[in-house]
Structure formats: C-alpha cells, structure tokens
Amino acid sequence: MADGRDAAHEVLAGVLQIRDERLQVMLWQRAKEPALHRWSLPRGWLAADEDVEASIRRQLAEKVDVHKLSHVEQLSVFSSPGRVPDRRVIATAFLCLVPADVDPEVPADTRWFPVDDLPATAFDHEEIVLVARDRLRAKLSYTNIGFALAPAEFTVSELRGIYSAALGYQVAATNLQRVLSRRGVLEPTGRTVPAGRSGGRPPALFRFTSRDLQVTDPFAVFRPPT
Amino acid sequence: MADGRDAAHEVLAGVLQIRDERLQVMLWQRAKEPALHRWSLPRGWLAADEDVEASIRRQLAEKVDVHKLSHVEQLSVFSSPGRVPDRRVIATAFLCLVPADVDPEVPADTRWFPVDDLPATAFDHEEIVLVARDRLRAKLSYTNIGFALAPAEFTVSELRGIYSAALGYQVAATNLQRVLSRRGVLEPTGRTVPAGRSGGRPPALFRFTSRDLQVTDPFAVFRPPT
DNA sequence: GAGGTTTTCGCCTTATAATCGAAAACGTGC
C-alpha cells in the first residue's frame, strides 16, 4: 500500500573482526535465488515482539555465540525500493564487533573476507559493509571503541597491530599508547607477559579502562567551560 | 506475523532551528487519540515507491517549504514493540535543519519549542528530539554543520550566537572564528555590514566555504601519513 | 658476559586551541 503498512523489515549484521592482521567481515553464501551463490550478510526478519537490536542478536545467535560480540550498534536504514528484487524490504543494518582473540565457530556456508577484498555480494550488502567499515574507522579516532576489537588484556604491540589493521595503514605504537593513555581509556595492568621466548624485553600488559563506548570530545572551543 | 512482513513503517522529522537565541524544534499538536493534545514530530507513512529520505522530504513538504531545509540526515530507527499503542510501528527518525534567518510558514497546529523545555510529547518523541539535539551538538564540534544553522552570510558575532544557542553554553567569538578559519570551513566575503546604527566597528561578513557536510578528522595518530 | 631483539621512556618539535589586551573602525555628543 502507499502508506507503508505492509513493508517487510529485515535486520542485517556487519560482523567485523581483526583476523590475520586484516579487518574482515562475516559473510554466508546464498544457496537459493535470488542472488544465488552470492555472499550475504547475516540477516533475518524482525519479529513482532522485539526491537531491531534484540532481533539482530537473535539472528546472530544462529551463526555465532552472541556472547562473543563485544559491541553492537545501529548503522543506518537501507530502504531503496529496488534494493531487493520482487518485493519491498526495509533493512536496519548493524555494526557488530568481535574481539581479535576469539575464533567463533560458524556454519559451513559462512566465511570471513577482508573488507577491502570482498567477493560478489548479494543485493546492496557490499555498500553496507563499507558503511560499517567507515563507521568503525571513524570511531577509532574519537572513541574508545578499540576495546571491542582487542582482547581483554594486550600488549602495546598487539594493540598497534589491531589499530593498523582496522584503519588500513600503519600507526605508531609509542604515540598510540600515549594518546590513549592521556585520554584515560588505556591503563596498565601492572603485569607483564611471562617473559617467554620472544627474545626481547617482556612487554607490559594493558587493558581498556571501560568496556562501554565513550566519546572523547577533542575541541575545547566547543567544550563547556570547566 | 513473526517475520516482520507486516510492520508499518513511519518517518519522523526532528526539525531544528535557532530561534530567539535558542535551539528550537518544530512540533504539532495532535487532535485525535491516541496521545490526544500531545505534541508530535512531523511524520508520515513510507510509500511504496520512495526510500526513507524521499519520504521525510515529502512529509515535511506539507508542513514547510522543503527548499528551506539546509540539511537532512538519518538519525536512528526506533522500534520498541510498545512505542505506539495498539499496533506495531517502526520509525526512522531524521535530523533536519533550517537556517536561522528564515521563518517558514507553518500550519496553525504547529509551533516551535526550545529543545530544553519541551511540552508533553506524544509517544517516544521526546527521546527522539533529544537524540537529534545531541547529534547536532556533537557534529558542531567536528564537522562544518554550522552552515546549516547560519544564514548564507553572517558576522562573527552572529555565528557566535548561533553556536552558543545550539550548544547551550557561551563560546568565545575570537576563537570560534580562528578555529573554523584554520579548518578551512569559514572564509570572509570581503564585504562588511553597511555600517548602520550599531555604534561600533562595522563587522565583516563571512560565509561557509561549503554547504555540504564535511568532517574534519582531528587526530593525526589515526590519520594516514601524508 | 657480549651481542641481538623488543619494549619503554624521555626529550624535543610540531600542530591546534584558548586567553588576553591593544588597535581599528565605527557612532554620538559636545
């Protein structure tokens, strides 16, 4: 109808994780038309008794252990009339993150792909992956969202690797540590790596001070006088 | 159904403008149940042949001259099962901005309210207004979104008033000018105000260099090496 | 214990933002 009362509503998950030093996204291969054999984001229909966030968590539970998700945030609505053939489907897309130190079990039709080297995707899913990627990259700059990509504890080198992979270019370890420390999002645990076989000085272990998303407002002009 | 195929989809507009030195939002008073006499955001049903942004522009055209909108951006989806009584309605909310120097004609049931002093609103519309307000305030810090609140040309004092009203606290004019100039988002027109009856030095006129949204990434750690 | 490796830290430079006060450019009143 012309009043939108019959629009089907789906939820889509862009699940991102640092794997093999690259930012990768979880996709599954369709076995049916339309978009046969193309790669799709995890998805599902919104149910009557849930909001979109509850729905995306329920859909993902069929793919991975939802407890391994370290962050879930709404991205955007995709609603072009022709984005899915034959019928009208409105999609709410999410950005979901998994820490780098877990390897969730996934179904046989599901694989990880680097976000900068995607296979042929179904419908508008490539665009959605890129929106998810860009949102993550932007938030790495002005929030503590690194906590969702990193393990609970990590060395500065490991964190550098994570940030470099997510951003797509090398960042300096020394500066990364100081910037995040000054902002108060990073703190030392006081312990170091057991001094195994690295051949160098055993690195100190760090953790994020908070595992909730916090923004750091950098511009003092626009900050209220303290 | 349990698959979301019958969810009604509405679009909601948080239309913000600086009026009387305050950040205000456009609301209209409902004349029917539910939420009789409560104040509501402009809204409408998504039609079959339009995406959500086209829809919000169409809905707003019934309230104001859409050409006066200087910025439209998607905010978020609101989808709690009980957000509207009796039936399931999914909402995509938008942030819409109007420059401070226009006073659009609005219907008789429509008024402007300061976002920090709202009347009794319908449904979850108060929450949506606050999300719109916070999004605007955040973007004032790291984008050139001021162009959407300011007239085409303005003095530094006027711009200071606009930023102060939008942010809810006083900002320093001298610093505002230099920060925005350095970022390259502000430029002088070369002309000054006709030297009327101000009693002081006639202020220079400025304009924003672009009327498209541009973000300024402040953190060089996270910036690729140039 | 000498030499290689990785991490950590201090020093210095650069970039950006904030404060402050003086000078500029206008009105008004005498």
Place this chain on the structure above:
DNA sequence: GCACGTTTTCGATTATAAGGCGAAAACCTC
C-alpha cells in the same frame, strides 16, 4: 572637529595535544 563609548578585529602569548626519534631497559641466545 574631537574626545568618548562601542563593537570588531588582530597580534602576542600561553596552554594542550600529538608526532618523531633515539637512548635506556629488560629480556633472549650463544
């Protein structure tokens, strides 16, 4: 016309945040 009040503008200075670099620390192996 000129002193005075007003508002804007601009330069000088300070404060804060970020980036680069090399030396020192803390481990390993031989």
